[in-house]
């Protein structure tokens with residue numbers, strides 16, 4: 424989608440639809456109600472009618488009679504006192520979906536100025552509008568969706584906000600490109616995105632200046648990544664380990680390392696999952712997708728920090744060669760684990776990646792994973808679970824989550840829970856059973872954290888949703904990308 428920002432002049436643009444935000448008090452944020460009334464008589468009639476209440480999420484189309492700007496969409500924002508950037512994202516998503524529903528290919532949005540800086544408002548409008556019209560439709564050959572929204576025009580009041588809005592829209596666009604990439608990767612079926620093609624996608628970031636190295640099975644073996652190799656044993660396809668380095672910071676500055684779970688299909692292995700809904704497990708690389716999407720976003724933003732992305736990737740399959748319950752495996756750092764359940768595979772490949780992260784002497788490591796069904800039970804699809812060893816880091820992540828609205832909820836890593844993953848024959852056991860499943864998974868990971876500040880995000884619920892809402896679309900959501908980009912920009 425092409426984005427343009429320009430000064431609001433009534434006849435200075437052409438668009439299939441123009442959206443204006445109107446509050447419950449029927450004042451347009453930014454006090455342009457008068458302009459709109461004088462420009463579009465039909466809009467004045469709507470404002471004066473009792474039919475229009477300005478209720479949140481309502482969208483009323485008005486036909487202007489003008490060829491250049493035939494439709495006005497009056498989007499209700501609800502009350503003014505509790506307005507927020509998130510409400511603006513949602514209002515922009517309502518506008519974009521309504522315009523797309525009317526087969527518009529271009530949409531102008533009059534940027535409201537209700538106390539937020541123009542750059543923040545423009546960023547929110549771009550995120551809300553563009554992310555809401557995402558769909559994964561490449562495999563339709565019949566009933567192909569028609570033309571889509573191709574152009575977004577943001578109309579601003581004055582010269583000062585023009586430049587601010589341009590900056591904010593560019594940030595929004597980079598974020599949207601990162602989220603969209605993450606969604607595309609997660610939604611792709613496992614016969615399209617498998618370990619080698621996922622690593623290939625990471626390599627694609629080199630065109631944006633990211634240094635990408637992909638380790639193959641021989642190199643993984645030489646490093647002693649026994650977790651990644653064990654999970655891979657049952658698969659016909661080889662594992663890979665992608666390393667993405669963005670050196671936007673000072674030379675020698677310790678990087679922030681991001682780690683993403685890249686299970687391109689999780690059948691459960693020998694501890695096989697029930698068949699109902701198993702297809703969703705093509706999205707078990709949502710953590711990897713979020714890391715690749717974030718690296719894409721920060722590269723486009725030319726972030727002035729050093730960031731490394733690590734993606735261990737394999738399928739988890741049952742076969743005669745698969746790893747089995749009862750096996751004991753040895754990781755890159757020499758620690759051992761007893762396999763209780765081959766479906767607790769994500770933590771095994773992440774363990775090796777956390778060991779690998781040590782070589783960067785990182786200032787922090789953050790891993791993202793669709794790790795536990797228990798997290799879906801605890802938080803639903805609304806937020807990610809956050810656990811970590813550093814309260815300051817956790818605090819920063821919570822704040823970034825609230826700002827970006829890619830939200831997280833903290834769970835404790837109390838030592839009492841360690842009891843559940845004790846093994847009689849190895850250093851640790853890979854499953855602690857059903858109780859506190861999200862916490863015991865994180866505690867398992869903590870065994871492989873070597874002193875650095877570390878946070879773990881369980882995106883099992885937030886990363887894949889059965890039903891869309893506003894700008895979060897059905898299927899892979901790209902959860903984590905907006906959170907991490909916000910976190911890294913405000914580090």
Ligand code: BES
Pocket residue numbers: 689691707764766767768769793794795796797799853854855856860883884
């Ligand atoms: N990929 C799954 C977790 C998952 C479940 C993500 C549902 C998204 C939706 C993970 O590998 C898994 O199977 N976890 C097990 C762990 C258990 C065996 C300790 C689980 O959650 O049941």
Ligand code: MN
Pocket residue numbers: 689691765766767768769
């Ligand atoms: Mn599993």
Ligand code: ZN
Pocket residue numbers: 686689707766768769793794
């Ligand atoms: Zn899994």
